[in-house]
Amino acid sequence: MxxxxxxxxxxxxxxEIAAEVTRLKAAGHKTPHLAAILVGNSGASESYxxxxxxxxxxxxxxxxxxxxxxxxxxxxxxDKIKAVNNDADIDGFIVQLPLPKHINVQKVTETILPSKDxxxxxxxxxxxxxxxxxxYLPATPFGIMQMIERYKIETAGKHCVVLGRSNIVxxxxxxxxxxxxxxxxxxxxxxxxxxxxxxxxxxxxxxxxAAIGQPKFVTKEMVKEGAVVIDVGITRVPSDKTxxxxxxxxxxDFENVSSKCSYISPVPGGVGLMTIVGLLMNTxxxxxxxxQF
Numbered sequence: 312m313x314x315x316x317x318x319x320x321x322x323x324x325x326x327e328i329a330a331e332v333t334r335l336k337a338a339g340h341k342t343p344h345l346a347a348i349l350v351g352n353s354g355a356s357e358s359y360x361x362x363x364x365x366x367x368x369x370x371x372x373x374x375x376x377x378x379x380x381x382x383x384x385x386x387x388x389x390d391k392i393k394a395v396n397n398d399a400d401i402d403g404f405i406v407q408l409p410l411p412k413h414i415n416v417q418k419v420t421e422t423i424l425p426s427k428d429x430x431x432x433x434x435x436x437x438x439x440x441x442x443x444x445x446x447y448l449p450a451t452p453f454g455i456m457q458m459i460e461r462y463k464i465e466t467a468g469k470h471c472v473v474l475g476r477s478n479i480v481x482x483x484x485x486x487x488x489x490x491x492x493x494x495x496x497x498x499x500x501x502x503x504x505x506x507x508x509x510x511x512x513x514x515x516x517x518x519x520x521a522a523i524g525q526p527k528f529v530t531k532e533m534v535k536e537g538a539v540v541i542d543v544g545i546t547r548v549p550s551d552k553t554x555x556x557x558x559x560x561x562x563x564d565f566e567n568v569s570s571k572c573s574y575i576s577p578v579p580g581g582v583g584l585m586t587i588v589g590l591l592m593n594t595x596x597x598x599x600x601x602x603q604f
Contacts, residue, residue: 312569315458315541315576317584324457324588325370328595332371335598343598345429345590346375346395346404350383350414355547356407363405366587372594375401385414389422396424402597403429403447405590426604429593432478435604440483443490445602447593452484454585455520455541457592459494464518464539464574471497472513474529474562475522480543484520509533521562529563531571539574543582 336342345367347360360376367374377391388406395404404427406419425435431449439446448456459466471488475481481501488497497518502509504523513519513533521529522543534540544562552558561578569575576582596602 312572313462313574315462315574315581317454317458317576317581320458320461321584321588323461325366325591328370328591331595336371341400341598342371342373343594344373344375344401344403345594346377346398346401348377348379348388348391348395348404348406350379350388350407350410351381353409356409360407363587363590366591370591372591373400381411383411383414385418388414388419392419392422396422396427401427403427403594405430426602427597429590429597431483431593437478437483440486443492447596447602448487448589449479449483450589450593451480451522451543451582451586452487453589453592454587455484455543455582456487456494457588458541458576458582458585462574464494466494466518467496469497469517470500470515471518471520472500472502472516473520473522474502474509474513475524475543476501476503477522480522484522488518488520523562525562526560527562527564529568531564531567534568534571536571537573538571540568540572541576541582542578545578545583 332343347363349356349360364374364376379388395401410416420432423433425433428436429447431447436446440448473481473485485499485501488495489499500512502512510533514535516538518539519529520541524544526546526548540563542561542563546560547557548560549556550558559579565577
């Protein structure tokens with residue numbers, strides 16, 4: 312069993328990004344600039360945004376954080392997004408989800424310029440992904456693709472089962488793994504909460520990408536010998552063994568599943584770190600104007 316070490320891999324890729332930033336600046340280009348809009352003070356969102364800002368500093372990016380209270384009006388938030396769209400110094404930006412219920416997430420997503428949509432959620436980027444046209448990939452699937460590629464995992468002709476159909480992970484992941492490229496060229500089955508006999512399907516999978524949002528959903532009985540298992544899940548579950556009173560758990564029962572795998576990603580220390588790398592890579596592309604809209 313080989314561990315898909317997100318910590319090691321993300322450190323290597325960040326070093327590559329930092330070297331490219333140094334080259335860009337030496338050639339007279341501006342410093343890549345990533346901005347984030349944070350609404351409210353959710354502990355998880357605060358933590359995610361802090362991690363992104365820290366990573367920007369590590370690779371030499373400039374970063375900005377715009378904060379709003381939960382009570383912010385939809386108009387005020389949209390006006391800020393439009394202002395960031397028009398700020399030539401900001402190459403890419405994200406609006407941290409989730410948002411308060413009175414704000415229309417779809418409207419927020421569509422207001423972000425596709426050329427600055429480094430989260431890869433705008434319908435234009437999603438449509439381009441579908442047609443295999445250059446676009447900003449959603450950060451988590453982008454990070455997973457990097458993980459697969461850099462560990463040289465064979466994908467052509469393999470059966471890939473994706474658990475979960477979210478717009479953020481499951482759906483784009485299924486499209487990427489089916490594309491006529493590497494990583495890709497898989498036969499893909501997309502399972503979700505209404506799928507019957509999931510175990511019958513997963514036991515035929517060469518690759519399982521678990522993004523269903525249920526702690527330890529994937530058990531030993533659901534995995535065939537030699538499968539590749541990538542765990543996207545991240546859930547806080549109560550624990551009397553930690554100071555915080557909780558621990559982070561993935562969608563895979565790692566302790567029991569890992570012995571059957573050829574490759575497996577841990578939680579924490581796996582896909583979560585690669586998600587931030589995907590965001591940084593998208594921002595670097597935006598700074599270099601690699602994708603034309």
